[in-house]
Amino acid sequence: xxxxxxxxxxxSVVIGGTKILExxxxxxxxxxxxxxxxPNGGGKTTLLRVILGLQKPTSGNVRVFGQDPVMSRKxxxxxxxxxxxxxxxxxxxxxxxxxxxxSRKGLFRRYGKEDRREAEKALxxxxxxxxxxxxxxxxxxxxxxxxxxxxxxxxxxxxxxxDEPTSSIDPEMKTTIYDLxxxxxxxxxxxxVTHDTGAISRNVSRIACLNCRVTMHEPEAVTNDMLSETYRxxxxxxxxxxxx
Amino acid sequence: MKKRQTVAxxxxxxxxxxxxxxVAAALLASIACGIIGTYVVVRKIGFISGGIAHAxxxxxxxxxxxxxxxxxxxxxxSLFSALGIGLLSKKAKVAEDTAIGAFWAAGMAVxxxxxxxxxxYAPNLFSYLFGNILTVPRSDLFMIAALDLFxxxxxxxxxxxxxxxxxxxxxxxxxxxxTTFLYLLQLCLIALTVVVLVRVVGIVMxxxxxxxxxxxxxxxxxxxxxxxxxxSLFCACFTLAxxxxxxxxxxASGAMIILVAAAAFTVxxxxxxxxxxx
Numbered sequence: 001x002x003x004x005x006x007x008x009x010x011x012s013v014v015i016g017g018t019k020i021l022e023x024x025x026x027x028x029x030x031x032x033x034x035x036x037x038x039p040n041g042g043g044k045t046t047l048l049r050v051i052l053g054l055q056k057p058t059s060g061n062v063r064v065f066g067q068d069p070v071m072s073r074k075x076x077x078x079x080x081x082x083x084x085x086x087x088x089x090x091x092x093x094x095x096x097x098x099x100x101x102x103s104r105k106g107l108f109r110r111y112g113k114e115d116r117r118e119a120e121k122a123l124x125x126x127x128x129x130x131x132x133x134x135x136x137x138x139x140x141x142x143x144x145x146x147x148x149x150x151x152x153x154x155x156x157x158x159x160x161x162x163d164e165p166t167s168s169i170d171p172e173m174k175t176t177i178y179d180l181x182x183x184x185x186x187x188x189x190x191x192x193v194t195h196d197t198g199a200i201s202r203n204v205s206r207i208a209c210l211n212c213r214v215t216m217h218e219p220e221a222v223t224n225d226m227l228s229e230t231y232r233x234x235x236x237x238x239x240x241x242x243x244x
Numbered sequence: 245m246k247k248r249q250t251v252a253x254x255x256x257x258x259x260x261x262x263x264x265x266x267v268a269a270a271l272l273a274s275i276a277c278g279i280i281g282t283y284v285v286v287r288k289i290g291f292i293s294g295g296i297a298h299a300x301x302x303x304x305x306x307x308x309x310x311x312x313x314x315x316x317x318x319x320x321x322s323l324f325s326a327l328g329i330g331l332l333s334k335k336a337k338v339a340e341d342t343a344i345g346a347f348w349a350a351g352m353a354v355x356x357x358x359x360x361x362x363x364x365y366a367p368n369l370f371s372y373l374f375g376n377i378l379t380v381p382r383s384d385l386f387m388i389a390a391l392d393l394f395x396x397x398x399x400x401x402x403x404x405x406x407x408x409x410x411x412x413x414x415x416x417x418x419x420x421x422x423t424t425f426l427y428l429l430q431l432c433l434i435a436l437t438v439v440v441l442v443r444v445v446g447i448v449m450x451x452x453x454x455x456x457x458x459x460x461x462x463x464x465x466x467x468x469x470x471x472x473x474x475x476s477l478f479c480a481c482f483t484l485a486x487x488x489x490x491x492x493x494x495x496a497s498g499a500m501i502i503l504v505a506a507a508a509f510t511v512x513x514x515x516x517x518x519x520x521x522x
Contacts, residue, residue, distance in 0.1 A: 052418050073420040083412060089286055090465040091411055099408045103419040108401045135466055151415075 077152030278476025299351025375498030
């Protein structure tokens, strides 16, 4: 395996007396595209929050880029599942993407030329260059999802974390986003939480089945039985056919 | 003919120093009000602002008791209650509205207690509760101007951070932005704005001036900066119009300002409803 970017050792997270993650160990190397599947409440989002340093593990050890996750934030791009925001919030798409540069800027420093250039580039990458001046509340679900990806890309991350990036968009747009991720994985490591088992079989290099505990699989090895065991109900999977 | 009379009358009353002071106070207060009110509205922290404003009454009481300008009691006390409400709701496991309610009432209680302890009768207490822009002394104008300057400088320095914590706090945290510190800083700026506005509309009605102008401005704003500028303009219009009407009808200025703002708010809301935009 390449250089190890994310290392979790025996990580448990207990929130309000409920075990969210238990004894979880995993290692993710540079250039991997890891898909995380599992039922709702299985701890997928919590796992991403642990890697981001937003959620401290109750026990166990987390290293990201060999450091405490909090220290590595500027090297990570994060695409949350939903943007919980007020549709009336006065902010343009361009301004939103610029906030992706925040982790690279010091407090009190203003955005410079380079920040604006990277923000423009990120908007172009996701195909939203024309909507820079549009108010965020006026974007469609698919545009919003791509905007969130652009925001993460603007920070030029080495590691990209995506939380169900296709949950609220139509199938055609899904393909666009997966094509985009296929391109991105050339230059960065990707961890993606998803429900979309079709996507898993197409893009990813490894799969983590998460239901409180984690099981790692090569995509070829994933069978219906394994997924069923994770989900505890029957799941259809599209068998991995190699990259299309 | 009537119009000319009105203009002549305006020119005449503008010669009084107390009227000049009132106009200056209205314009200066509008700057802080528009900028900070914008954050209050987009972050939906109007109730917190109301809590800070009412808790600040404790500072006025202490100021009276010590025999200093009540504004000097007001500034530290309102900052203290802003930090108290912020820390209690963020760090301790206390529901935010509980923390606000506790500070709201406790601050007022402190004020009442100290005013009772102070010798003699506190005659212009009423003006702190309900505002009296016509009694703003020139010395207070300088303090209001200084607070304005401070607020503008802080917002200028932290504009991008304030924007991201208002819009998407979790993302801000994931970007390594010190969200708790900046939130407390925002609450402190609200506290200082309360100090500025107390002279104009009084503690009880501060919350209206912090929320109504930005709420109207939001309908016409694409980004936060535009919203701040428009809010300040609306706030200036409401305070000056309220001031004028209170002169014409010989009524309380603070109440008149708030009623003008509320009327404008209603008109815009109804117009928006009928114009079919959402």
